[in-house]
Amino acid sequence: MKRSLLALGAALALLPLAAAAHKAWLLPSQTVVAGDAPTITVDGAVSNDLFYFNHVPLRMDALVVTGPDGATVQAANLATGKLRSVFDLTLARPGTYRIATVNTGLNATWEEGGKPKRWRGNAAAFEREVPKGAKDLKISEAVGRVETFVTSGTPNDTALASTGRGIELAPVTHPNDLFAGEPATFRLLVDGKPSAGLAIEIVRGGTRYRNAQDEIKATTDANGAFTVTWPEAGMYWLETATEDANTSVPLAKQRRLSYVATLEVLPQ
Secondary structure (H helix, E strand, O other): OHHHHHHHHHHHHOOOHHHHOOEEEEEEOOOEEOOOOOEEEEEEEEEOOOOOOOOEEOOOOOEEEEOOOOOEOOOEEEEEOOOOEEEEEEOOOOEEEEEEEEEEEEEEEEEEOOEEEEEEEOHHHHHHHOOOOOEEEEEEEEEEEEEEEEEEOOOOOHHHOOOOOOEEEEEOOOOOOOEOOOEEEEEEEEOOEEOOOOEEEEEEOOHHHOOOOOOEEEEOOOOOEEEEEOOOOEEEEEEEEEEEOOOOOOOOOEEEEEEEEEEEEEOO
16 A cells, blocks of 8 residues: 555656646636627636536636626626536627636735744735734735636627736737637736746646646747647637736735636637
């Protein structure tokens, strides 16, 4: 038994980081639709495999849907179960919708009574729940965005405008105009400005049914841009992250930024 456990541990250690890590994602039933006010369904989860519900649901407390005119659109029939969250979205206007969960918060660690303490929450709760003058207090800020894009009829760019907060995708190629075998170019922004040197990982869905993750790696250039040529049709998960010291809370010395997008690549 001990040898078996050691062998399993060694095998897991050899797996790529992407294979071992849980992945957060939003998955629309369709990304390109037509018709008079069509409705789509969107699933959200954090899972071991793309795109399967086998870990925990993606929380929708910070769900924001931006419509083709830039206005906020309300989701319907929102429900969260043990393994996934789900909601419906009626695309009343033609154009492109941006569907995102945007989470911000603080993380703190300190020592109390000789034991390490950990805390996570928002700035208001921090004032109430973390002892002032705590020993070895370390505070970091986190800003994370998980999103996808859906177009009804003719695509447009209004919903894709930067909010100027955290990491965002600024498409050069429209995110609902992606085809197998064709290159697509995107730009990544941090707080609304192009960010160079961001490492990007892209993984095609269906990892449950293959041994290799088949990751596509890219890095943003001096203008924050990168190009990917899609090897085949399917749903793809795109992820990047970085750290800086540009916190919005004076006590926090470090800011951790993360970004995830689900993109559909269609056959030619």
